[in-house]
Amino acid sequence: MTRVMAQLAMVMNLDKCIGCHTCSVTCKQTWTNRAGTEYVWFNNVETRPGQGYPRTYQDQEKWQGGWELDRRGRLRLKAGGRLRKLLTIFANPVMPSIQDYYEPWTYDYDRLFSAPVQDSTPVARPRSLISGEPTKITWSANWDDNLAGGPELAPSDPILKRMSEQVTLDFERAFMFYLPRICEHCLNPSCVASCPSGAMYKRSEDGIVLVDQDRCRGWRMCVTGCPYKKVYFNHKTGKAEKCTFCYPRVEVGLPTVCSETCVGRLRYLGVLLYDADRVTEAATVPDEKDLFEAHKNVLLDPNDPDVVAAARRDGIPEDWLEAARRSPIHKLIFDFGVALPLHPEFRTLPMVWYIPPLSPVVDALANTGHDGEEAGNLFGAIDALRIPVEYLAELFTAGDPEPVRAVLRRLAAMRSYMRRINLGRPRKESIATAVGMTGEKIEEMHRLLAIAAYDERYVIPKAHAEQGARLEELATGCSLDYEGGPGMSGPFGEASGRPRPVAVETFHALKERQESGALVDPEERAGRVNLLNWDGKGLPDGLFPNRKKES
Amino acid sequence: MNALDLILWGIAPYLALTVFVLGHVWRYRYDKFGWTTRSSQLYESRLLRVGSPLFHFGVLMVLLGHVGGLVVPKSWTEAAGVSEEMYHVVAVVLGTVAGVCTLAGLAILIYRRRTVGPVFIATTRNDKLMYAMLALTLVLGLSATVVANVLGGGYDYRTTISPWFRSVFAFQPEISLMAGAPLLFQLHALSALALFAVWPFTRLVHMLTAPIGYLTRPYVVYRSRDLGGERGTRPARRGWEPAGPPRR
Ligand code: HEM
Ligand code: SF4
Ligand code: SF4
Numbered sequence: 001m002t003r004v005m006a007q008l009a010m011v012m013n014l015d016k017c018i019g020c021h022t023c024s025v026t027c028k029q030t031w032t033n034r035a036g037t038e039y040v041w042f043n044n045v046e047t048r049p050g051q052g053y054p055r056t057y058q059d060q061e062k063w064q065g066g067w068e069l070d071r072r073g074r075l076r077l078k079a080g081g082r083l084r085k086l087l088t089i090f091a092n093p094v095m096p097s098i099q100d101y102y103e104p105w106t107y108d109y110d111r112l113f114s115a116p117v118q119d120s121t122p123v124a125r126p127r128s129l130i131s132g133e134p135t136k137i138t139w140s141a142n143w144d145d146n147l148a149g150g151p152e153l154a155p156s157d158p159i160l161k162r163m164s165e166q167v168t169l170d171f172e173r174a175f176m177f178y179l180p181r182i183c184e185h186c187l188n189p190s191c192v193a194s195c196p197s198g199a200m201y202k203r204s205e206d207g208i209v210l211v212d213q214d215r216c217r218g219w220r221m222c223v224t225g226c227p228y229k230k231v232y233f234n235h236k237t238g239k240a241e242k243c244t245f246c247y248p249r250v251e252v253g254l255p256t257v258c259s260e261t262c263v264g265r266l267r268y269l270g271v272l273l274y275d276a277d278r279v280t281e282a283a284t285v286p287d288e289k290d291l292f293e294a295h296k297n298v299l300l301d302p303n304d305p306d307v308v309a310a311a312r313r314d315g316i317p318e319d320w321l322e323a324a325r326r327s328p329i330h331k332l333i334f335d336f337g338v339a340l341p342l343h344p345e346f347r348t349l350p351m352v353w354y355i356p357p358l359s360p361v362v363d364a365l366a367n368t369g370h371d372g373e374e375a376g377n378l379f380g381a382i383d384a385l386r387i388p389v390e391y392l393a394e395l396f397t398a399g400d401p402e403p404v405r406a407v408l409r410r411l412a413a414m415r416s417y418m419r420r421i422n423l424g425r426p427r428k429e430s431i432a433t434a435v436g437m438t439g440e441k442i443e444e445m446h447r448l449l450a451i452a453a454y455d456e457r458y459v460i461p462k463a464h465a466e467q468g469a470r471l472e473e474l475a476t477g478c479s480l481d482y483e484g485g486p487g488m489s490g491p492f493g494e495a496s497g498r499p500r501p502v503a504v505e506t507f508h509a510l511k512e513r514q515e516s517g518a519l520v521d522p523e524e525r526a527g528r529v530n531l532l533n534w535d536g537k538g539l540p541d542g543l544f545p546n547r548k549k550e551s
Numbered sequence: 552m553n554a555l556d557l558i559l560w561g562i563a564p565y566l567a568l569t570v571f572v573l574g575h576v577w578r579y580r581y582d583k584f585g586w587t588t589r590s591s592q593l594y595e596s597r598l599l600r601v602g603s604p605l606f607h608f609g610v611l612m613v614l615l616g617h618v619g620g621l622v623v624p625k626s627w628t629e630a631a632g633v634s635e636e637m638y639h640v641v642a643v644v645l646g647t648v649a650g651v652c653t654l655a656g657l658a659i660l661i662y663r664r665r666t667v668g669p670v671f672i673a674t675t676r677n678d679k680l681m682y683a684m685l686a687l688t689l690v691l692g693l694s695a696t697v698v699a700n701v702l703g704g705g706y707d708y709r710t711t712i713s714p715w716f717r718s719v720f721a722f723q724p725e726i727s728l729m730a731g732a733p734l735l736f737q738l739h740a741l742s743a744l745a746l747f748a749v750w751p752f753t754r755l756v757h758m759l760t761a762p763i764g765y766l767t768r769p770y771v772v773y774r775s776r777d778l779g780g781e782r783g784t785r786p787a788r789r790g791w792e793p794a795g796p797p798r799r
């Protein structure tokens with residue numbers, strides 16, 4: 001063990017996602033409600049099977065994201081190494097165009113008010129936010145939501161294409177689920193590796209991957225580099241932007257906005273310890289199917305005294321070690337063994353993991369008239385139903401069905417074990433032992449997955465002031481730093497002088513400003529809701545107009 | 552030497568270079584957030600993929616050519632055994648090829664700017680001025696070469712313009728050398744000076760941060776929360792307008 005580092009990570013329990021898109025909307029409201037980022041969804045929720053966002057992003061033969069092994073088995077960027085990047089910098093050969101996302105639009109709302117009196121009701125026509133012209137809406141971030149246009153659109157799903165023809169047809173009847181996605185804050189981020197100016201970086205304290213807005217020069221190579229297509233190009237500022245893991249929130253111990261507002265309460269946040277010196281080695285294992293195990297091997301056991309000693313040596317604070325021991329992420333990956341990484345074959349070692357959904361299997365079983373909660377039935381169905389398992393395996397384990405099957409069996413065991421308890425029947429230990437667990441462990445897992453108490457879902461240690469010379473988050477240089485809001489003032493009045501960095505203190509200033517009403521251009525406040533300093537209690541500031549004070 | 556010559560070849564170069572240098576320093580310190588290529592590839596790729604490499608490789612060759620022609624004294628190349636004729640032929644051929652590539656690339660880029668709707672909307676007045684000056688300088692430079700060498704009997708700028716160029720940097724400007732140069736060369740030099748003077752205030756600043764360091768740095772960059780470095784002092788607001796259809 002040579003270099004211990006800490007990483008904030010997320011797990012999402014897909015069985016509980018109802019596809020409501022609340023996470024996407026609150027994220028957008030917080031981070032990307034500006035001109036230039038209309039099409040930017042740091043968080044998106046895609047229906048699987050489906051094309052994803054941007055369309056078919058998972059097809060790396062087309063989009064060239066992530067890493068691959070060269071002929072001599074060494075790791076290299078799929079889109080080409082350093083020299084190749086510099087030679088093609090003048091026009092990136094594989095950058096997705098706005099049409100691969102969608103052309104964002106608004107409506108001519110004004111016409112509803114300004115139209116002259118007439119017999120027909122006036123219509124607000126759609127207008128492109130890119131060209132300013134009237135437009136026809138033909139695609140969006142969620143066009144194939146809930147399998148809309150299924151037979152036409154779903155076959156372009158790159159995962160389906162990898163499966164056999166006959167499977168495709170059955171499958172449309174059989175199953176569908178939602179996949180919420182944010183940046184993976186990878187251990188081996190190919191976006192960072194692709195950035196020619198070195199503006200993208202992984203924070204050494206918590207592993208969050210950020211873009212330094214002052215150093216980004218708009219070479220737009222990161223967009224290609226990320227296989228998950230989670231770096232977006234702001235076409236107004238000419239700079240790359242990406243999910244920030246809501247660093248200003250997690251630094252003070254609050255969960256990310258997407259987690260906080262998740263209706264299904266399916267997101268878990270916590271700390272993992274990993275060995276930074278083994279990252280490249282793990283990303284380089286020859287067989288893609290071994291990547292999942294190799295990835296797990298990079299993660300360290302926070303209860304191991306050797307690990308703790310090494311972590312102390314490497315400057316990881318005590319409360320972070322404590323948080324790592326209580327980490328729900330570590331439990332879900334190791335103790336319960338139900339979390340899997342998304343597309344390990346991209347070799348970036350992603351750090352947002354997923355508990356695959358059992359519901360497709362349960363549904364299929366129930367459709368055949370069987371009891372979908374009975375352990376025997378479920379185990380049988382997991383083994384028999386090749387299709388959902390094969391699909392999930394393409395997503396989470398580079399096509400290896402065994403780990404997926406093992407996870408689904410555990411989830412199935414939990415289901416039937418807990419149902420017996422619910423129905424007042426005696427506990428049946430054999431269900432637990434059939435999946436290599438104990439009844440006690442299953443109940444513990446049930447507590448974390450089903451009851452999902454707030455402080456068990458989110459175990460987030462605060463950032464340490466003593467780790468940095470200054471309390472305020474200076475290095476992070478994310479897009480929010482540029483908001484006019486957080487208390488900028490200087491010799492030439494508001495908005496002159498040096499921009500102040502984002503920090504909790506400045507959030508309070510922002511709040512005061514929002515409430516005081518004075519001296520702020522009303523244009524500027526209109527429609528600006530700040531969810532960043534909202535703790536989930538009461539109403540967020542600015543969601544509704546301030547009550548007029550009686551004078 | 553009259554007053555005009557003094558102003559054009561003895562004073563203007565210093566003004567332009569001072570603005571170029573101080574302008575970059577100021578821009579870098581004040582407006583790091585604005586320091587970008589402002590790539591428009593998200594809107595359009597097909598034309599860009601032809602025009603941009605053509606223009607950039609061309610212009611880099613042109614830059615190299617200028618370094619060779621203006622900075623390296625004639626005596627050096629002669630000492631290295633390169634005869635005037637040889638030098639001349641190579642320079643004219645390479646220079647014309649590079650110039651034509653650059654100009655063709657620029658034409659494609661400007662055509663794209665004008666005809667592709669979203670790209671046109673994203674073109675600022677600053678961009679337009681920059682394109683005008685860039686195009687003017689290029690056209691003048693190319694025509695000076697063509698007129699002098701292909702149509703005329705050839706002009707050895709390495710005995711007049713180049714020594715003047717070097718003399719500027721020696722702070723002993725030999726004004727008369729340049730005052731006697733053909734008109735097209737003079738105009739080319741003047742428009743180039745003007746281009747240098749606006750350079751730091753346009754998107755052309757991206758050239759100065761060409762990412763050569765990428766070749767040697769490790770792939771994954773780790774950075775601590777507190778190692779921020781200095782950031783621009785400009786209260787950057789661009790990109791924080793509320794969303795809405797672009798104004799024409
Ligand atoms: C070696 C250094 C240089 C590099 C790496 C570089 C790279 C780039 C890149 C990536 C773009 C954005 C293209 C896009 O996606 O829209 C760009 C645009 C541009 N560059 Fe450069 N450049 C360099 C030098 C120069 C020089 C020396 C000039 C002019 C004298 C120049 C003039 C331009 C112009 C005019 C554009 C705008 C093109 C357009 O969108 O119409 N560049 N450059
Ligand atoms: S998922 Fe995030 S960290 Fe990983 S390569 Fe993409 S942008 Fe970078
Ligand atoms: S808010 Fe939660 S339940 Fe709703 S779509 Fe997002 S992840 Fe799924």
